[in-house]
Amino acid sequence: MDPTKIAVAPLAIAVGQPDANRKAAAEAVTEAAAAGARLVVLPELCDSGYVFDPADPAAEARGLAAPAAGNPTLTQWRALAAEHGLVIAGGFCELGDDGRLYNSAAVVDASGTRAVYRKAHLWDNEKLVFTPGDAAPPIVDTDFGRVGLMVCYDLEFPEWTRLAALDGADVIAAPVNWPGYSWPAGERPAEVVKAQATAAASAVFVAVADRCRTERGVPWVSGSLIASPDGYLLAGPVLADHPAVLVADCDIPRARNKRVSEHNDLLADRRPELYARLSATLTAGRSSLSGGVKPRRSVQKGP
Amino acid sequence: MDPTKIAVAPLAIAVGQPDANRKAAAEAVTEAAAAGARLVVLPELCDSGYVFDPADPAAEARGLAAPAAGNPTLTQWRALAAEHGLVIAGGFCELGDDGRLYNSAAVVDASGTRAVYRKAHLWDNEKLVFTPGDAAPPIVDTDFGRVGLMVCYDLEFPEWTRLAALDGADVIAAPVNWPGYSWPAGERPAEVVKAQATAAASAVFVAVADRCRTERGVPWVSGSLIASPDGYLLAGPVLADHPAVLVADCDIPRARNKRVSEHNDLLADRRPELYARLSATLTAGRSSLSGGVKPRRSVQKGP
Numbered sequence: 320m321d322p323t324k325i326a327v328a329p330l331a332i333a334v335g336q337p338d339a340n341r342k343a344a345a346e347a348v349t350e351a352a353a354a355g356a357r358l359v360v361l362p363e364l365c366d367s368g369y370v371f372d373p374a375d376p377a378a379e380a381r382g383l384a385a386p387a388a389g390n391p392t393l394t395q396w397r398a399l400a401a402e403h404g405l406v407i408a409g410g411f412c413e414l415g416d417d418g419r420l421y422n423s424a425a426v427v428d429a430s431g432t433r434a435v436y437r438k439a440h441l442w443d444n445e446k447l448v449f450t451p452g453d454a455a456p457p458i459v460d461t462d463f464g465r466v467g468l469m470v471c472y473d474l475e476f477p478e479w480t481r482l483a484a485l486d487g488a489d490v491i492a493a494p495v496n497w498p499g500y501s502w503p504a505g506e507r508p509a510e511v512v513k514a515q516a517t518a519a520a521s522a523v524f525v526a527v528a529d530r531c532r533t534e535r536g537v538p539w540v541s542g543s544l545i546a547s548p549d550g551y552l553l554a555g556p557v558l559a560d561h562p563a564v565l566v567a568d569c570d571i572p573r574a575r576n577k578r579v580s581e582h583n584d585l586l587a588d589r590r591p592e593l594y595a596r597l598s599a600t601l602t603a604g605r606s607s608l609s610g611g612v613k614p615r616r617s618v619q620k621g622p
Numbered sequence: 623m624d625p626t627k628i629a630v631a632p633l634a635i636a637v638g639q640p641d642a643n644r645k646a647a648a649e650a651v652t653e654a655a656a657a658g659a660r661l662v663v664l665p666e667l668c669d670s671g672y673v674f675d676p677a678d679p680a681a682e683a684r685g686l687a688a689p690a691a692g693n694p695t696l697t698q699w700r701a702l703a704a705e706h707g708l709v710i711a712g713g714f715c716e717l718g719d720d721g722r723l724y725n726s727a728a729v730v731d732a733s734g735t736r737a738v739y740r741k742a743h744l745w746d747n748e749k750l751v752f753t754p755g756d757a758a759p760p761i762v763d764t765d766f767g768r769v770g771l772m773v774c775y776d777l778e779f780p781e782w783t784r785l786a787a788l789d790g791a792d793v794i795a796a797p798v799n800w801p802g803y804s805w806p807a808g809e810r811p812a813e814v815v816k817a818q819a820t821a822a823a824s825a826v827f828v829a830v831a832d833r834c835r836t837e838r839g840v841p842w843v844s845g846s847l848i849a850s851p852d853g854y855l856l857a858g859p860v861l862a863d864h865p866a867v868l869v870a871d872c873d874i875p876r877a878r879n880k881r882v883s884e885h886n887d888l889l890a891d892r893r894p895e896l897y898a899r900l901s902a903t904l905t906a907g908r909s910s911l912s913g914g915v916k917p918r919r920s921v922q923k924g925p
Contacts, residue, residue, distance in 0.1 A: 512822060598900065600894055
């Protein structure tokens, strides 16, 4: 069987310009399709943009959000998926039936929206805008393999990525917006390292679509990548500030072989009976959030 | 407060020569002490050696194992710790009171053995020799910080490293023997990537002591390293085939600051109520161990 081509599309997106953003996404999907991609991953919140007005971020986000049903972004993706015979995973700004805002992502194919996921681990000012989701990453069966879906900071929680692997994901598709910061020379950004480790820990493909250029002065890591089930990079990170479509050949059945030695299997070797405390509530005082200590990651802020 | 110097000591060890191996460890500890180290990490099974006779590995291991009480290796470490005013974390071949063999590690200081840990996730032929431990990684309070302890393949289970962080480890000390294999040019070995991601995911220091040279024809990754709470390398990986003592300045209080943005804390942001399935028994058929598929990691075998 020929390998499956997976594409990730770092886009240059402008907050508040959903039509232009959808146009940029369509161009990237078309380019990915021309390269033979069966799955295209787009960035987080790639219709609304990300850096909402600091004066009232929730108000600006609300003006850009739409319900999943009849959503213009998802409708566009369905048309693109049908036209090109591929699957799209990307982020959109969702207005819930409950009136709340969600930092959501969807997997869409020619048949329509296969899954909607609401980001469960919110980053920084997103907590002022969005309600966190409370459902596990969906796993969508496609004709080339099973696509798990999560968004940005979710990917930094090994509990979350492991759940997707246990649920059978062959590929974890992760729309992200990684705000730029600096890292030591000779190193890859920690988000990239974590994505690689995620792939290797559970022998899954990980496909990350980050942003490029800047938005209201905020730069991005531009860390779009495709990692193999061994944890090595098949494409990316670009670490360059221009739109691009990265494509890699992915031998999906490799993600169904969790063996790493004659006697070892990455999932069967787990000791779930010893992991119960992972689901216990954090002991009071263990966290440092209330400690008033300066954050360590130097996140770039908007103007 | 001055940073704490942490050392990791990749050793050239010969299976079946515990006296020579203890001498090599003593030399490394002395060198680390001269460099000002407060904590020295030694490799896995660094008294017995690792590559037991393939004809009857359990028999050879049994001949080299000793109980933790009165153990000659731990006795030597206590003397070294007292002489140099430091803490030693290393692996030894333990004969349990129950007559079983354990791939164990200990944290030892001038007061004696502070903790013994039995490897919970066994690698390859170790399953023919050792009984897996069933206790969580110990966390040992020292005058410079809290040292968590686990062994080699344990470090590849994000569930396990997270537990150590939740239990308050500032430093995860990991004696390892990483059997050599090849990885793509431009990449670091996946074990190194996982160690870095472990550090970054929970904002802890990770100190790994691997082996060097060969043992019965088995080479090693030689991936000894010290990673910062940001996931970047403060020392290593050596990736060179000679004994060495790596030392890094570690600002231990950094590991007590889990904040990564104004509104984010790596531990407080967890959603433990959504992680319960991590401790559920694996669904039958999900694992591939019985599938007869060729292992993906090409492990070097002895002659």
